[in-house]
Amino acid sequence: MLLLLRPVHDQMVAHCLKGLPEEACGLLGGRLETGEAVTCYPTRNVAASATLYTVDPKEHLRADRDAEAAGNSIIGVFHSHTHTEAYPSPTDVAQAPDPSWHYVLVSLRDVQPVMRSYRIVEGVITEEPIRLESQ
Amino acid sequence: MPVLVNLPTVLRSHAGGAKTVSAEGSTVGEVLTALVGEYPGLAGQVINGDGSLHKFVNVYLNDDDVRYLSALDTPVTDSDELSILPAVAGGAVADATAGDRAVPPGVPRSR
Numbered sequence: 001m002l003l004l005l006r007p008v009h010d011q012m013v014a015h016c017l018k019g020l021p022e023e024a025c026g027l028l029g030g031r032l033e034t035g036e037a038v039t040c041y042p043t044r045n046v047a048a049s050a051t052l053y054t055v056d057p058k059e060h061l062r063a064d065r066d067a068e069a070a071g072n073s074i075i076g077v078f079h080s081h082t083h084t085e086a087y088p089s090p091t092d093v094a095q096a097p098d099p100s101w102h103y104v105l106v107s108l109r110d111v112q113p114v115m116r117s118y119r120i121v122e123g124v125i126t127e128e129p130i131r132l133e134s135q
Numbered sequence: 136m137p138v139l140v141n142l143p144t145v146l147r148s149h150a151g152g153a154k155t156v157s158a159e160g161s162t163v164g165e166v167l168t169a170l171v172g173e174y175p176g177l178a179g180q181v182i183n184g185d186g187s188l189h190k191f192v193n194v195y196l197n198d199d200d201v202r203y204l205s206a207l208d209t210p211v212t213d214s215d216e217l218s219i220l221p222a223v224a225g226g227a228v229a230d231a232t233a234g235d236r237a238v239p240p241g242v243p244r245s246r
Binding site: 032052060082084088095 | 225228
């Protein structure tokens with residue numbers, strides 16, 4: 001399960017909408033043991049594409065240091081799909097960097113953004129529930 | 136001289152769970168080669184069999200991505216710190232060339 005603080009959720013959705021027409025991406029800081037995301041790190045998509053994303057490596061380093069300094073870790077990545085559903089693509093699966101991470105997809109295909117979260121372990125996709133926490 | 140190397144969570148299990156290890160070398164390439172020598176589980180995850188930098192990791196010398204410096208030939212001193220992080224990429228389209236986009240545009244490929 002991914003536990004998401006409400007402000008983190010809102011920041012993720014806002015960053016994805018702001019990134020249109022391109023895909024947007026960012027990292028989540030929190031606790032791997034509990035699956036709790038407490039910080040949203042919006043990052044630049046250096047692929048600058050409507051169908052691909054690459055987290056800016058320098059912003060990733062900054063986010064990683066910030067999370068570690070707070071006693072947390074980077075526990076996952078989020079990105080938008082601008083015209084497709086919130087489900088990991090073969091590209092997402094092939095490049096999933098860490099089996100302990102949470103992979104959050106935000107689909108902007110419909111009127112309302114749709115957010116879903118997955119674990120990706122050795123190429124196997126498993127959806128997990130998202131629980132919003134008020135703080 | 137020993138240089139500190141920060142490992143990402145995904146690679147720590149190959150180094151006995153350590154978050155930071157040290158390895159000897161006077162260039163980024165030498166340090167990474169020594170690191171793989173010490174922790175063989177890292178072979179193929181950081182540098183390729185031919186000694187080039189793996190496409191799906193980013194290596195930083197202090198604050199800078201080494202691909203923007205002299206890549207594996209970048210000199211290091213014992214006051215430097217290396218950090219390894221996974222390249223984080225993907226996208227909506229299954230594109231056979233998508234893997235190449237894990238390297239930021241304009242960066243020379245290391246192999």
